[in-house]
Amino acid sequence: MPYVNVRITREGATAGQKAEIIAGVTDLLVRVLDKSPSTTFVVIDEVELEDWGIGGLPAADYRRRQPGS
Template sequence: MPYINIKVTDENVTRDQKKKLIEGVTDLMVEVLQKNPATTHVVIDEVPVDNWGVNSKMYSEKFKKS
């Protein structure tokens, strides 16, 4: 049973985009690893930008407009 966890920042990811991610990742597991889509689990975690860091900076601060 594959379990795929996708983490993204909580910046307006739409329901349609999430649906496409789930379908696309499931299709990829079927194509590459011949996994059963009925037992392939995909979880999308939306992380607040204050809880995400890049290049030693908080994502929310790094990309804040001056």
């Protein structure tokens, strides 16, 4: 009974995009680990951008420092 928790920043992912993530993760576990889709749980948590950090920086600051931003 796999449980997968996906965390993304809250930046407007649509219900359709979330459904695609759920289907894709479920399919991956079916193909790779031969798990049953009926007992595979996928939960998507959305996190405010200011609550997300990368490389010791708030995500917004990190993005601003990336080339091409």
